[in-house]
Amino acid sequence: MNAREEILGRVRAALEGAPPPPVVEPRSVVEPRAVVEQGAQRPISRDHSATDLVDLFAERVADYTATVHRCTADEVEAVLTELLGDRTTVVPPGFDRAVPHPVEDTGLTPTELDGIDAVVTMATLGIAETGTIVLTHGPGQGRRALSLVPDLHVCVVREDQVVPGVPDAVTALDPTRPQTWISGPSATSDIELDRVEGVHGPRTLRVVLVAGDA
């Protein structure tokens, strides 16, 4: 018997006489969502004002020492110029803002990418409660290697892309796309539980949070 048939056979034999699988009831998501912040209760309602949500997102991203730069749509290019400075910056196809020293992605090898200082991308959404940005690697976001190898990642997120929590994000995302959920820069606590930032991924994460119609 091949391994597949044998394993499936063992599974069926193991479950003989087992009770039927439980019906999983949909969870009632707590509403309004109370967020405890340093001892004080700060209620974040599911039908909260958009400002609350964006503020919370900015706060939570900053908690991970990933700097947040808030600006209007008109100011994005100025902020990018300031953040990227003299660095060479890989720009994914579909990213429609000007950056100071752009490098086009022409199928760069990992080693070539390693020679580039920074990467700039857009995002698919941001999660307020966890301070997470999610990339699905479509236009403006680039293939996964781009936002991985360079040491500085600048990510442009629009305020209207921020969702309240993980359930909202899971609902909104397309599982057939590759996804990268990023919550702060690379970090490790493997040495005496001392948090050290930047082991392998980008050591610095800067989030540009754009208000209004971007």
Add this chain to the structure above:
Amino acid sequence: MPPFPEAARIALANTQLRTNLAHATATIRDKRARVVAEVDDWEELRTAGAATKDRVLLDLDTHLVRLEESLIRAGATVHWARDAEEACRIVADVAKAHHVDEVVKVKSMATQEIGLNEALAQEGISAWETDLAELIVQLGDDLPSHILVPAIHRNRAEIREIFLAGMARAGRPAPEGLDDEPAHLAEAARLHLREKFLRAEVAVSGANFAVAETGTLVVVESEGNGRMCLTLPQVLVSVVGIEKVVPTWADLDVFLQLLPRSSTGERMNPFTSTWTGVTPGDGPQEVHVVLLDNGRTRALADEVGRQALRCIRCSACLNVCPVYERTGGHAYGSVYPGPIGAILNPLLRGVGVDDQVDSLPYASSLCGACYDVCPVKIDIPSVLVDLRAQVVDAHRGGVPRPEAVAMKAAAATFRRPGLLRAAERLTRPGLAVVRRVGASAWTGARDLPPAPKESFRAWWKRTDGGRS
């Protein structure tokens, strides 16, 4: 490996280990408690997580077949492995088909469980661990001692020594003048490993979740080494335990909330990667998935124990366990230490065969702290008690153990009132004799209670059942 009591005695004598562990477990415990308190529907999430896993386990064949179909549709190659040897051979064959003599690895419990690195070494293939803690363990020719932080037993000075002695042998040497600052040690690991990431052609990973509906695999991590392995090489092999399947993409909502908060005590881990088969022009262009049994169907057949297969490897139970905190992970003699290891190992490997495995269900005070923190509500204490019974049953016939003799004698005595009366009269002198002789196998780990001044029967007779 020696049975737990022997291994634990050695570990307990190591004060450095106990200091490291006490600090580490207390730190993670506090962090976890803080972020769990932020979530109002935490108990509902736990219940939902447990129910979803049960739904998968009690209908596992259906979900596995569905997962296989989705994976194939998405362009992945699916393999099935009955045991460790078969799984290792599949990985080795993929590596050999690409004529490589090295692979990079994402930290994965499943590949450790099957001894993949050793098996690949036998075939002349080097498997490089890329998680910082796993690198420390690998370069130090050591064993992991915690599910989340495998090098928790090492301090910074030891890690510096390991890097200085081991990195050159494995590739780029440690920088000159390396001190024991954690940031500098991490930098040394970054440089050492980057060289390997950039040239690697084949990567090996596990998966935290596998979505049956879509064929999506999920890896959660902190350092970015996972992203490196999952993204840069052209070939990716993922070894996935058959219990890792979840029914639908939507189910991840619950687990992506439960896992990071339970595990590292963060609202979210720094990086989560999901991929569904092959994405043209992005990431690996050849994707293999090895669905691994290796004892999981044995555990599934255990009515009480099958709930252990809900485990999402968060390690919260290790950090609250008074036994783990004092002995550390090595004493458990397995890649799965702590309370979950104490049940998972006997369930995966069976009882009555190996004294070391049989000792594990006793490596607990049954205090229940592990059950309280488990994000998928595995009732570890109940499973431990059930497994203890199974261990006793497995040793029936043959020469009985002293404890079994004592229990048998007690049962016979309780059945016969006359005998019980006589035994009660003998309790005080009996205990005095035992104290003098020193029944050390028992009293080495437990206190012998003081004998009552009078027996229950004598008290009843004297007081008329408390009425006079």
